[in-house]
Amino acid sequence: MRFSADKVEICNIASVTTSAMEATPPAMSFSLLGSAAPVLAPRVGRLSLPGRKTISTPHHVPLTSRGTVPHIAHDVIRDHTAINSLYVGLEDFIEKKSPAVYKTPAAAHESPLKKFTCVAEDMPLILGPRRFPAIPCPPANTTSSIALLTSVGFRQLPSSEYLEAVRNLRPDIIVGMADLANKEPGNKRRAKMVDRTHAWTTEALEKLYGDSVPEEAKPKAAFFAPILPLDNAQQSLYLEDLESDFQWDISGLALYHSASLEFVPESLSNLPRLLFSEPETPHNVLREISLGADLLTTPFVGESSDAGIVLEFAFPAPAPKEGDVGLRPLGVDMWSSEHATDTSPLTEGCQCYSCKNYHRAYIHHLLMAKEMTAWALIQMHNFHVMDLFFAGVRESIQRGTYEDDVLRGYQLPANGSNQPLRMPKAYGQLNQAKQKFTESQIATPDTDASGLEEHGFAKKV
Amino acid sequence: MLCHRLKPSAKIYTAWSVSVAQMSTESVRKMPSALTFDRHAKCSTTKARASTLKLPHGEVPLPIFMPVATQASLKGLTYDQLRETGCMLCLNNTYHLGLKPGQAVLDAVGGAHKLQSWDRNLLTDSGGFQMVSLLELATVTEEGVRFLSPHDGSPMLLTPEHSISLQNSIGSDIIMQLDDVIATTSPDHARIKEAMDRSVRWLDRCIAEHKYPERQNLFCIIQGGLDLELRKQCCEEMVARDTPGIAIGGLSGGEAKEEFCKVVDTCTGLLPDNKPRYVMGVGYPEDIVVAVALGADMFDCVWPTRTAVRLLSRQPKPYTDMKQRFGDAIVSSGTLKISHKAYADDFGPVEEGCTCVCCRPTDQGGLGLTRAYMHHITAKETVGAHLLTIHNVHYMLNMMKNIRQAILDDQYPAFLRKFFSDIYGGDKTKFPAWAVGALRGVGVDLLADS
Numbered sequence: 001m002r003f004s005a006d007k008v009e010i011c012n013i014a015s016v017t018t019s020a021m022e023a024t025p026p027a028m029s030f031s032l033l034g035s036a037a038p039v040l041a042p043r044v045g046r047l048s049l050p051g052r053k054t055i056s057t058p059h060h061v062p063l064t065s066r067g068t069v070p071h072i073a074h075d076v077i078r079d080h081t082a083i084n085s086l087y088v089g090l091e092d093f094i095e096k097k098s099p100a101v102y103k104t105p106a107a108a109h110e111s112p113l114k115k116f117t118c119v120a121e122d123m124p125l126i127l128g129p130r131r132f133p134a135i136p137c138p139p140a141n142t143t144s145s146i147a148l149l150t151s152v153g154f155r156q157l158p159s160s161e162y163l164e165a166v167r168n169l170r171p172d173i174i175v176g177m178a179d180l181a182n183k184e185p186g187n188k189r190r191a192k193m194v195d196r197t198h199a200w201t202t203e204a205l206e207k208l209y210g211d212s213v214p215e216e217a218k219p220k221a222a223f224f225a226p227i228l229p230l231d232n233a234q235q236s237l238y239l240e241d242l243e244s245d246f247q248w249d250i251s252g253l254a255l256y257h258s259a260s261l262e263f264v265p266e267s268l269s270n271l272p273r274l275l276f277s278e279p280e281t282p283h284n285v286l287r288e289i290s291l292g293a294d295l296l297t298t299p300f301v302g303e304s305s306d307a308g309i310v311l312e313f314a315f316p317a318p319a320p321k322e323g324d325v326g327l328r329p330l331g332v333d334m335w336s337s338e339h340a341t342d343t344s345p346l347t348e349g350c351q352c353y354s355c356k357n358y359h360r361a362y363i364h365h366l367l368m369a370k371e372m373t374a375w376a377l378i379q380m381h382n383f384h385v386m387d388l389f390f391a392g393v394r395e396s397i398q399r400g401t402y403e404d405d406v407l408r409g410y411q412l413p414a415n416g417s418n419q420p421l422r423m424p425k426a427y428g429q430l431n432q433a434k435q436k437f438t439e440s441q442i443a444t445p446d447t448d449a450s451g452l453e454e455h456g457f458a459k460k461v
Numbered sequence: 462m463l464c465h466r467l468k469p470s471a472k473i474y475t476a477w478s479v480s481v482a483q484m485s486t487e488s489v490r491k492m493p494s495a496l497t498f499d500r501h502a503k504c505s506t507t508k509a510r511a512s513t514l515k516l517p518h519g520e521v522p523l524p525i526f527m528p529v530a531t532q533a534s535l536k537g538l539t540y541d542q543l544r545e546t547g548c549m550l551c552l553n554n555t556y557h558l559g560l561k562p563g564q565a566v567l568d569a570v571g572g573a574h575k576l577q578s579w580d581r582n583l584l585t586d587s588g589g590f591q592m593v594s595l596l597e598l599a600t601v602t603e604e605g606v607r608f609l610s611p612h613d614g615s616p617m618l619l620t621p622e623h624s625i626s627l628q629n630s631i632g633s634d635i636i637m638q639l640d641d642v643i644a645t646t647s648p649d650h651a652r653i654k655e656a657m658d659r660s661v662r663w664l665d666r667c668i669a670e671h672k673y674p675e676r677q678n679l680f681c682i683i684q685g686g687l688d689l690e691l692r693k694q695c696c697e698e699m700v701a702r703d704t705p706g707i708a709i710g711g712l713s714g715g716e717a718k719e720e721f722c723k724v725v726d727t728c729t730g731l732l733p734d735n736k737p738r739y740v741m742g743v744g745y746p747e748d749i750v751v752a753v754a755l756g757a758d759m760f761d762c763v764w765p766t767r768t769a770v771r772l773l774s775r776q777p778k779p780y781t782d783m784k785q786r787f788g789d790a791i792v793s794s795g796t797l798k799i800s801h802k803a804y805a806d807d808f809g810p811v812e813e814g815c816t817c818v819c820c821r822p823t824d825q826g827g828l829g830l831t832r833a834y835m836h837h838i839t840a841k842e843t844v845g846a847h848l849l850t851i852h853n854v855h856y857m858l859n860m861m862k863n864i865r866q867a868i869l870d871d872q873y874p875a876f877l878r879k880f881f882s883d884i885y886g887g888d889k890t891k892f893p894a895w896a897v898g899a900l901r902g903v904g905v906d907l908l909a910d911s
Binding site: 065066067068069070071072073074075076078079080093096100101103104105115116117118120151340341343353357358359361362364365366368369371372373374375376377449453458459460461 | 532533534535536537538539540541542545557561562565566569570571575576577578605607608610613615616617618619620623805806808818819823828829830831833834836837838841842843844845846847848851
């Protein structure tokens, strides 16, 4: 399970350290392109797991719900998307007293979790204790467990149970348990967060990869150690341990705030960084990449699809067209009736499954009719847009033009006169309410009798 | 606009002045047909037939089950997924497409095939059934169906001309006449006769209004409730109009299965051999295998697809009473309520040996889906509904394929015995009496020792 930024070098050191390591081939390797592995700079890498799809980084990680990518069925993922990794939260599977997922029959080389969720064996699977984004749990975490929300309610997940679960389920990447606060933590809580996370990581590495564990019982999965969304100083002891004692057992880092990228110790800079954050726009994604994130979560993709919004951005930004002024939208609202008879694809020239086979008028119709296919098609398109976006980012970094490309098209406008107000106007609220009231009274074109008549369905009498 | 098609100068329709007997069928123009119907085999025992229906968008092997894509989409599936199940012909509902996206959009886009990117065949109903099933206070007059707009309550009128015009805009390969649908269980015999006579008159209006007979096939709908005499009269009248295909309507409305079988048997006995016969709204596997033995060719039902879906929030209101049936998988032994805890730890496929993409193991190009995982996501993830829909539609189409093969091999009676034996675990005392009776009528004794 050893990571190797520069495989040869690490293996040399490893062979000196323990002889047993030679017997175990490195399960995961992460190689950075370019000589340096700088902190706080965009970087391109390649994450390979034996027998799995290779992930070129930076890359987005699709998030799952109960083992499915929302809206798109397994055969569609396989046949019509380029999804090459999945993040799964254990809390989606353990609502029952004896969860079925642990009983999944699987051969020694197979992952029961993949078997259970019917995910192809070559799909890199990342397992963490909680879904992402996780719903905050009112019950508090304890020194030995975290609170989580299953489909039937809150429960505690002891760290020992989590370790047993990852040992059983054999994902490709394990995200270590971290004590995360629901709200901005105070001083006391911060100290607790660090102590608990420190203890859990120690326990995890000891129980999974420690000297007392027989070589064949050690999981092949790569362990990503959590870094808390706190200041450097507050978790310095933990970070020091990561650098020294834990260094040989961790294969990557899981971060929960883009600011944490600054605290990645120099000696761990070769490790892949999985950033659990909720960027609101591609601008934020680009910022996180520029700080050195390798694997990123982008919940806004799913949120856009849920809202019927088709993403429409590319990186580097295409040259402005003739007469193009001002800002371009990041997405198109497919609920808008302007698409009602538009038989053009969602994005001109797009090669995604939805654009090649269907058109705006259909997707608009499906949304209006609240047919599930609408969300499936939009989700497929949005994932495709993200794939292209990240491919553009990687090329741009390799070309060495990343900073310029961000400035040219993705620079957030400086504060100016046309900025939206930070706070809603204190006055005029009565009018707002009135407006809302009037809006609710206006029938949409297909609702009343004259609408029916206009649609040719029947005649008013 | 469509409503202007009904010119004020058009003749005034009165219910009683025109009776069927007075109508001259010669005045009805001969319809061109946009289909060919090739019969390959007829069962030597029962009335079952195996044939091929050539429609403008491809060949359909008969007997066939047609899944219902009400609003131009089948429960979250892409049309490639539907193609993969082997479907050659699916349904759209005229009432729903007439409201959304509406006739103007359909005309602008160029019809429903273009709208949904479906290059195989479509069949549309007339919209009349939804009037009666979904709307309260629908009344039928000679002009058409009067109903209250579901949204603002203002009075509306749906005429045969409206229905055909809309179906012309939809461009479906098979279109249905507007008929006067009443519950078969209605005790009012005079009303049933009136509905039958009116359906014939409306058929003439539909034929007159139909603009594209050379590329869309208009099917008549035999009415007449459970009165076999009325059904006979209706068959006679409608067969004389020589539509490309014939539907038997007004069934699956809660009548006793014995009655249902009698009506189908009587009608198929009077219908010409060289035309496809469509029994509307029938879709339970048991009903289908019996109706095939009675000589029917085409079936449709929302049950296999609705039953797969357990997401009430996305369902229009009238469907919510179907609650208890959602999340069911159809298998050869009946249905599995996949949300039952018995399946939580069941790591077998939904049905052993099923060749749908869900059940096929991964080494055969399938997904290797287990009952345990279906249980895990059913009613919680829309993907669960997509996958179960694929299985159920595939199951129905595969069953039809087996039926057809059995007829071609002249083994249909044996197929019937095995079918009922599988469902009832070989216990002949549990076989439904209606099926036993109906099949005995066509020379198959389910209870006899094979």
